[in-house]
Amino acid sequence: MKLKTFKKGVHPAEYKQLSENKIIEQLPLPGEVYIPLQQHIGAACVPIVEKGMEVKTGQLIGKSGGFVSSTVHASITGKIKAIEKMPHPLGINTLMIQIVGDGRDECENSLNSIPDWENLSAAQINEIVLNAGIVGMGGAAFPTQVKLSPPKNKTIDTFILNGCECEPYLTADHRLMVEHTEGVVLGVRILMKALGVNRAVIGIESNKPDAIALMTKATEKYWGIIVQPLEVKYPQGAEKMLIDAVLKRKVPAGGLPMDIGVVVNNVGTAFAVAEAITKRKPLIERVVTVTGPGIREPKNVLARIGTPFQNLIEFCGGLTDDAVKVLMGGPMMGVAQTTLSVPVVKATSGIVCLTEKMISKVQEYPCIKCGACIRACPMNLIPTKLARLSQFEKWDEANQYGIANCIECGSCAFVCPAAIPLVHHIRVGKIRVAEVRRKQTDTHN
Amino acid sequence: MENEQNSGAVESPKSTPEKPTPAPVAKEAEKRHFILTSSPHVKTPARVPLIMWLVITTLLPTVGFSVYNFGVRPLIVIVTAILSAMVAEEFVNLIRHRKMTIGDGSAALTGLLLALTLPPSLPLSMVVIGAAFAIIVGKQIFGGLGYNIFNPALLGRAFLQTSFPIAMTTWTIPRTIDAITTATPLGSFKFEKILTPYIELFIGKVGGCIGETSALALLIGGLILALMRIINWRIPLSYLGTVVIFSGILWLIDPAQYPDPIFHLFSGGLMLGAFFMATDMVTSPVTNVGAWIFGIGAGILLVIIRQFGGLPEGVMYSILLMNGLVPLINRYTRPQYFGEVKK
Numbered sequence: 001m002k003l004k005t006f007k008k009g010v011h012p013a014e015y016k017q018l019s020e021n022k023i024i025e026q027l028p029l030p031g032e033v034y035i036p037l038q039q040h041i042g043a044a045c046v047p048i049v050e051k052g053m054e055v056k057t058g059q060l061i062g063k064s065g066g067f068v069s070s071t072v073h074a075s076i077t078g079k080i081k082a083i084e085k086m087p088h089p090l091g092i093n094t095l096m097i098q099i100v101g102d103g104r105d106e107c108e109n110s111l112n113s114i115p116d117w118e119n120l121s122a123a124q125i126n127e128i129v130l131n132a133g134i135v136g137m138g139g140a141a142f143p144t145q146v147k148l149s150p151p152k153n154k155t156i157d158t159f160i161l162n163g164c165e166c167e168p169y170l171t172a173d174h175r176l177m178v179e180h181t182e183g184v185v186l187g188v189r190i191l192m193k194a195l196g197v198n199r200a201v202i203g204i205e206s207n208k209p210d211a212i213a214l215m216t217k218a219t220e221k222y223w224g225i226i227v228q229p230l231e232v233k234y235p236q237g238a239e240k241m242l243i244d245a246v247l248k249r250k251v252p253a254g255g256l257p258m259d260i261g262v263v264v265n266n267v268g269t270a271f272a273v274a275e276a277i278t279k280r281k282p283l284i285e286r287v288v289t290v291t292g293p294g295i296r297e298p299k300n301v302l303a304r305i306g307t308p309f310q311n312l313i314e315f316c317g318g319l320t321d322d323a324v325k326v327l328m329g330g331p332m333m334g335v336a337q338t339t340l341s342v343p344v345v346k347a348t349s350g351i352v353c354l355t356e357k358m359i360s361k362v363q364e365y366p367c368i369k370c371g372a373c374i375r376a377c378p379m380n381l382i383p384t385k386l387a388r389l390s391q392f393e394k395w396d397e398a399n400q401y402g403i404a405n406c407i408e409c410g411s412c413a414f415v416c417p418a419a420i421p422l423v424h425h426i427r428v429g430k431i432r433v434a435e436v437r438r439k440q441t442d443t444h445n
Numbered sequence: 446m447e448n449e450q451n452s453g454a455v456e457s458p459k460s461t462p463e464k465p466t467p468a469p470v471a472k473e474a475e476k477r478h479f480i481l482t483s484s485p486h487v488k489t490p491a492r493v494p495l496i497m498w499l500v501i502t503t504l505l506p507t508v509g510f511s512v513y514n515f516g517v518r519p520l521i522v523i524v525t526a527i528l529s530a531m532v533a534e535e536f537v538n539l540i541r542h543r544k545m546t547i548g549d550g551s552a553a554l555t556g557l558l559l560a561l562t563l564p565p566s567l568p569l570s571m572v573v574i575g576a577a578f579a580i581i582v583g584k585q586i587f588g589g590l591g592y593n594i595f596n597p598a599l600l601g602r603a604f605l606q607t608s609f610p611i612a613m614t615t616w617t618i619p620r621t622i623d624a625i626t627t628a629t630p631l632g633s634f635k636f637e638k639i640l641t642p643y644i645e646l647f648i649g650k651v652g653g654c655i656g657e658t659s660a661l662a663l664l665i666g667g668l669i670l671a672l673m674r675i676i677n678w679r680i681p682l683s684y685l686g687t688v689v690i691f692s693g694i695l696w697l698i699d700p701a702q703y704p705d706p707i708f709h710l711f712s713g714g715l716m717l718g719a720f721f722m723a724t725d726m727v728t729s730p731v732t733n734v735g736a737w738i739f740g741i742g743a744g745i746l747l748v749i750i751r752q753f754g755g756l757p758e759g760v761m762y763s764i765l766l767m768n769g770l771v772p773l774i775n776r777y778t779r780p781q782y783f784g785e786v787k788k
Contacts (some may be wrong), residue, residue, distance in 0.1 A: 255784065331487040365491060368496070424483045
C-alpha cells in the first residue's frame with residue numbers, strides 16, 4: 001500500500017542510524033546555565049528575579065510578556081550571576097539570565113498533591129501549560145497555550161501529533177516515542193481534552209517502525225486516537241504538509257491550521273505537557289540529539305535548558321578534528337553557530353556537527369531554468385523566480401508570486417543543480433516584502 | 446569573517462550576527478572557527494556541467510550515424526563548430542573580464558547542436574561564422590548561460606540560412622564523398638511530391654543536415670535524456686503529438702496535397718528539434734503546463750510553415766518563435782501555490 005504523504009518534496013540522506021538506537025542519556029548537571037528570556041515566537045519574557053538572588057530548580061524567573069508569550073524557569077539551583085545580552089543560538093544577542101549552580105538540585109514544589117488531570121477543565125490545562133513555559137519544541141517554538149485557545153469562531157475537530165521528525169540526523173522525538181510512549185500518549189489525551197476534540201492522528205514517518213509499533217499498541221485502548229504511518233519525505237513534518245498528508249486539508253495561504261479545524265503539536269511538546277500536568281514540572285529540560293559526522297560519539301541527551309552547547313558536545317566525546325560547522329537543528333533548516341557558548345533553548349531539537357568534506361566549496365552556476373526547484377517546492381512556489389525577484393528588489397512582484405508563503409524548508413536549494421542559495425535570497429525577500437506590506441497598510445490607515 | 450566561504454550565502458538575513466562576545470563558558474571554549482552560512486546546509490552536488498556533457502554524450506549516436514551516412518566531412522564540421530563556439534565564448538569572457546566558462550560544457554553543446562543542423566558540405570568559414578554568431582549574439586549578449594531568450598544554436602543556424610541561402614540548401618547524397626546536389630525528403634515532397642520510404646526516413650539514409658537524418662539515433666539519445674529527467678518529456682511529446690494530429694487532419698482532408706503524419710514525424714529536423722532544441726532548459730518554460738503549451742504551439746507552427754510556407758522545413762522557426770513567447774508563457778502559467786485563495 002502506498003503511504004500517505006504530500007505532493008513534491010525531496011529525499012535528503014537521513015543519517016538517522018547514527019543515533020536512532022541510542023537510549024536517551026541524562027547530561028550531568030551543568031555548572032552554569034544561560035536562560036534566554038526569548039525562546040519562543042512572540043513577546044519576550046519579563047524577568048522577575050534580580051542579580052544575586054538564589055533560585056531553585058523549576059522556579060519561575062521570567063513571566064509572560066503578552067498574549068503570545070510564555071514563561072521561563074530556572075533549570076538548576078544556584079545564584080543569579082547576571083542578566084544581560086549574550087549570544088543566542090538564533091544568531092542574535094538577547095537578554096539572558098545567567099545562573100551559577102551550587103551543585104544541589106533542589107526542586108521548587110509548590111503543590112502537595114496533584115489532582116487527577118481528568119478533572120481539570122480546558123482553561124485549567126491552558127493555565128498550567130502557560131505557567132510551565134511550554135512552547136512548540138519541534139523548532140518553531142510557538143507558545144503552546146495560544147494554540148490551545150483558538151478564537152470562539154474556530155471549531156477544532158482534529159488534533160495531530162507531529163512525530164515525523166523529517167529533518168535528517170535528528171532522533172530526539174523518535175527516542176521519546178520509543179522510551180516514553182505512555183507519557184507521549186498521555187500528552188495527546190491531555191491536549192485533546194484541552195481542545196475539546198475526540199479525534200487525534202499521530203503522524204509518524206515509516207522510517208521509525210519501532211515507534212509506530214509502540215505508539216499503535218499504546219493508543220489501541222483509546223477511542224479516537226490513530227497512528228498514521230507516513231511516507232519518508234522531506235518536509236513531511238512541516239505543519240502544512242503534515243495536515244495535507246493526514247487529512248487532505250490545505251491551510252489557506254496566510255492562514256493557520258486552526259482555520260481548517262486542526263491543531264498540530266510536536267511529540268516533545270506533548271510529552272512536556274504530560275509532565276507539566278501530572279508532575280507540575282515546568283519545561284526545564286529537553287531531549288537534544290547531538291550528532292553528525294563531526295561528533296565523536298553521537299547521542300540523544302536529556303539536557304537542562306540553558307546548558308551551553310559546549311557541555312553537550314563534550315559529553316558526546318567532543319568534535320572531530322575536521323568538524324567545521326555546528327548547527328542548531330537539522331541540516332535542512334538548522335542555524336549555523338559561531339560559538340559553542342550558546343545555550344540549549346526550548347526549540348533545540350538537535351546539535352548537528354558537519355565536517356569539512358560535506359561542506360566542500362561549491363561553485364555557483366547561473367540558473368539554467370531547469371525547473372528542479374519548482375518540482376521540489378512543497379508550497380508549489382517558483383523558487384528561482386522568487387530568488388531572482390528578491391535579488392532585483394521587485395517586492396510587489398515577489399509578493400504576487402507568493403513569497404510570503406515560503407516555509408524556508410530548503411528543498412529548492414537542496415536540489416538546485418546550479419548550487420544557487422535560493423532560500424537565502426528568498427528569506428531576504430520575505431523580510432523586505434513584509435516590511436513593504438506593513439508600510440503600505442500603515443499609510444492606508 | 447575569514448571563515449566564510451560559501452558563494453552567495455553570507456550572513457544570516459534574520460540578523461547580522463554581531464561578533465560573538467568572548468565566550469563566558471564554564472570550560473575553555475575551543476578556539477575553533479565555524480563556517481557560517483544560511484540553511485540548507487546539505488545539498489546535492491552542482492550538476493550544470495554534468496547536464497551539459499550528458500546531453501553531448503547522448504548526441505554521440507547521431508554523430509556516429511552522420512559519419513556513416515556522409516563520411517568524414519560532418520566530423521570536420523562538428524569539430525570546427527565546437528572549437529569555434531568555445532573560442533567565441535572565451536573571447537567574450539576575456540573582454541568582459543569574466544572567469545573561464547567553457548568547462549561547463551554549454552558552449553561545446555551549442556557548437557555541436559549548431560553543427561548538427563548544418564549541411565555536411567557547408568564551407569568551414571561559414572561554420573565558424575555561425576558558431577561565433579550563436580555564442581556571441583545568441584547567448585553572451587544576453588549575459589551568458591541562463592540568460593538568453595533564443596536557442597543559441599538555432600539562432601546561429603537562422604543567421605547562416607539568411608546569409609548563405611544557397612550553401613545552406615546544398616545537400617549531399619548519402620554514402621558518397623563528393624558533394625553532389627540532392628534533395629531532402631521534405632524538399633522532394635514539397636517541390637516534386639515524391640515520398641521517401643519510411644524505413645529510409647527512420648534510419649536516416651537520406652539527404653539532409655548532419656544530425657537530422659536519423660530519427661532512430663536521435664530517439665535513442667532523446668529517450669535516455671527523458672528517462673533521466675534531464676529534459677522535460679512533456680515538450681517532445683506535445684510537440685510531436687501536435688505535429689501528428691495537425692498534419693493527420695490535413696492528410697485526411699487531402700492525401701494528395703499533404704503528406705501523412707508519419708512522414709512528417711521522421712523527416713526534416715523534427716526529432717532533433719523536439720528532443721534536443723525545444724527542450725533546452727534555458728529557453729523553454731519552467732512549469733509543466735508551460736511545457737505543454739510550448740510544445741503544442743511549436744507543433745502547430747511547424748505544420749503551418751511546412752505546409753503553407755515557402756520553406757520546406759519549419760522546425761527552426763517554430764522553436765525560435767516559441768522561445769520568444771516563453772517569458773509570457775511562464776508568467777501566465779504560474780502554478781497556484783499551496784493554499785492560495787483565488788481573488
